[in-house]
Amino acid sequence: MGLSNFSAVLDFAINEEKKGAGFLKTAADKASGTEKDALTKLHSEAEKSCRALETILRENVTEMVMEPCEELDENKYSFDVSALSGIAGARLLIEKQRDFLKDASKVINLSEVRRAFDRMAGKKNGLLSEIN
16 A cells, blocks of 8 residues: 555654554663663654654644655555564664655655654664664
8 A cells, every 4th residue: 555645654654653662662671781771762762753743743734634745655664563673673663764754755745844754864864873
């Protein structure tokens, strides 16, 4: 199934971010030492991203919910958290989320949302740099 309107793109982003936050929380609970610290920080950032995405949807819901956009293939960005573990799993998760945000920013027609997605993708790049 493709993501072909603003609402679908944001719903997908929110759901994947929540799924990722759940994975990061579980992984942090199982880890110890510096890995636990890193995963805890990543979980905190994922929760911030969820809140930011929910705010974007809430603030733009009246104008853009059904606004069409170039279709994105959600299968390219979706992930199965049961196949992930530890820092390596977190890295894959964040890479997929970053790629989605970068690609989605290219198809969204609202400049404020594009900028927000680009900022969030940049933050994901920063997180990847920290854990590498």
